[in-house]
Each structure stands twice: as C-alpha cells, then as structure tokens.
Amino acid sequence: MADTSARVPLIAGNWKMNLDHQQATVLVQKLDWMLRDKRHDFAQVEVAVIPPFTDIRSVQTLIDGDRLKLKFGAQDLSAHESGAYTGEISGRFLAKLGCSYVVVGHSERREYHHEDDALVAQKVAAAYQNGVTPLLCVGESLEVRRAGDQVAFVLGQLDVALHGLSAEQVNSIVIAYEPVWAIGTGEVATPDDAQEVCAAIRGRLGQLYSDQVAAAVRVLYGGSVKSGNVAAIMAKDDVDGALVGGASIDVEEFATICRYQAHVGAT
Numbered sequence: 107m108a109d110t111s112a113r114v115p116l117i118a119g120n121w122k123m124n125l126d127h128q129q130a131t132v133l134v135q136k137l138d139w140m141l142r143d144k145r146h147d148f149a150q151v152e153v154a155v156i157p158p159f160t161d162i163r164s165v166q167t168l169i170d171g172d173r174l175k176l177k178f179g180a181q182d183l184s185a186h187e188s189g190a191y192t193g194e195i196s197g198r199f200l201a202k203l204g205c206s207y208v209v210v211g212h213s214e215r216r217e218y219h220h221e222d223d224a225l226v227a228q229k230v231a232a233a234y235q236n237g238v239t240p241l242l243c244v245g246e247s248l249e250v251r252r253a254g255d256q257v258a259f260v261l262g263q264l265d266v267a268l269h270g271l272s273a274e275q276v277n278s279i280v281i282a283y284e285p286v287w288a289i290g291t292g293e294v295a296t297p298d299d300a301q302e303v304c305a306a307i308r309g310r311l312g313q314l315y316s317d318q319v320a321a322a323v324r325v326l327y328g329g330s331v332k333s334g335n336v337a338a339i340m341a342k343d344d345v346d347g348a349l350v351g352g353a354s355i356d357v358e359e360f361a362t363i364c365r366y367q368a369h370v371g372a373t
C-alpha cells in the first residue's frame with residue numbers, strides 16, 4: 107500500500123477554452139466564497155484553477171489581492187524561452203504572473219496540436235527551468251485500453267516526459283492519469299481502473315528515482331470527474347486528486363468536488 111500521509115490532495119479545474127476574463131473573475135469570487143462559507147480546509151485539499159491564458163492576469167489580481175488560498179496555473183507553455191514564436195507563451199511569463207502549475211501534454215494538445223512525447227518532455231523541462239510546477243498528463247486511447255496495454259502505454263509516455271530530470275525536480279511534479287476515452291465523454295474510469303494505472307505510475311517513479319520520490323509525487327485522475335464519482339475514485343490509495351474539465355466551470359459542482367475530504371464543518 108502506498109504511503110499517502112505526506113501528499114496533500116489536489117483538485118485542479120482545467121477550464122479549457124471556456125470563460126473570458128470577466129467570467130473568470132465571477133467564477134473565482136464565487137468559488138472562494140463557497141469554499142470559505144463551507145470552511146474548506148486548504149491544508150487538507152489544495153484547489154487550483156487553470157484558466158485560459160487571457161484570464162490569468164485577472165485571476166492573479168483577485169487571488170493575490172484578496173489573499174485567497176486558491177492556486178492557479180496555465181493550460182500550456184512553449185518549449186522555448188523567448189523569440190520569434192508567434193502565438194507561444196513562455197514559462198517565464200507564467201512564472202512572472204505567479205502561476206503555480208502548468209498543464210503539459212494534455213491529450214487535447216497531443217491530438218489537435220500534434221504534440222508528441224519529445225515535445226512534452228521539452229515543455230516539462232521548460233516549466234522546471236522557470237520554477238513552474240508541471241502538471242503532466244498521460245493516458246491511453248480506447249484502442250490501447252481495449253488491447254489491455256494501458257499500463258505499458260502510459261509508462262512509455264512517462265519515461266520520455268521525465269527523461270533527464272533529477273529526483274529533486276520530479277519530487278514536485280504532479281502527474282494526471284487521464285484516459286482519453288474518459289475525457290468529456292461522461293464515461294468515467296472505474297476506481298479500480300484509475301488505481302491500476304496510478305499505482306503503476308508511482309511504481310515507475312520508484313524504479314526511476316526512489317521510494318521517497320514515489321511517495322511524494324501526487325498522481326491525479328482526470329476524465330469525467332463529477333461530484334457524484336470523485337469520492338470513490340479518490341478513496342483509492344494511489345489517487346491523490348482530480349484534474350477536472352467540464353465540471354470545473356460549474357462553480358457549485360466544482361466546489362462540491364473540492365469539498366470532498368475537506369468538509370470540515372460543511373453541511
């Protein structure tokens with residue numbers, strides 16, 4: 107059984123290409139109010155929002171100005187530091203805005219923008235170079251799942267993405283297991299499906315680095331997470347939180363998900 111004692115669960119809401127900066131402000135204020143109202147214990151469950159780039163400055167101003175305990179991050183970054191890369195966003199810019207996290211290797215980037223494992227590895231390195239924690243996404247297609255090759259496939263993605271990183275770096279990474287067939291489909295993986303792959307990821311971290319690193323890294327599940335299924339998934343030993351897509355732009359639903367295992371005095 108994995109030692110879960112040191113890992114603070116993380117619920118991260120990936121808004122994808124939804125909500126402009128004004129809508130972002132409304133959602134963050136409501137979310138903060140709802141979590142405060144229910145006395146969310148941020149020491150028990152960390153909460154992060156991952157808005158589109160154009161919202162980040164507004165979210166930062168709110169969170170810093172009001173000293174909210176929410177974290178925030180970005181959905182992607184460039185593998186490059188600066189230069190003639192039209193449309194790209196440097197990790198340095200994200201760091202300057204106070205982003206705690208940056209999603210790297212999301213399956214939608216892999217599918218629609220043809221990002222391969224090598225580019226994902228460069229982006230992970232760029233995130234570390236700028237002091238922003240990568241939230242690395244891995245996950246298999248339905249075809250791979252049907253063939254029963256999900257563990258080998260995901261570990262293959264992981265090996266390439268982590269190549270060349272030190273144990274000290276990897277100690278802080280967040281990994282999200284997101285089976286592609288479960289994203290936005292309403293077809294959530296069973297808790298046992300999630301546990302199988304999350305445990306394999308942790309096992310690989312132990313092989314590549316050390317038991318200490320394996321025990322420290324948070325491994326999230328993502329794919330059709332809702333308030334009605336989050337408890338069963340997060341009850342698994344090797345699942346340390348959720349990367350939530352669609353349900354994260356419904357503030358009441360997201361707050362309910364966040365309150366799982368942090369409902370100190372909640373009704």
Ligand SMILES: O=C[C@H](O)COP(=O)(O)O
Pocket residue numbers: 120212284288289290291292328329330331349350351352353
């Ligand atoms: O980043 C989030 C995942 O892609 C999950 O999205 P979803 O909750 O809409 O299935």
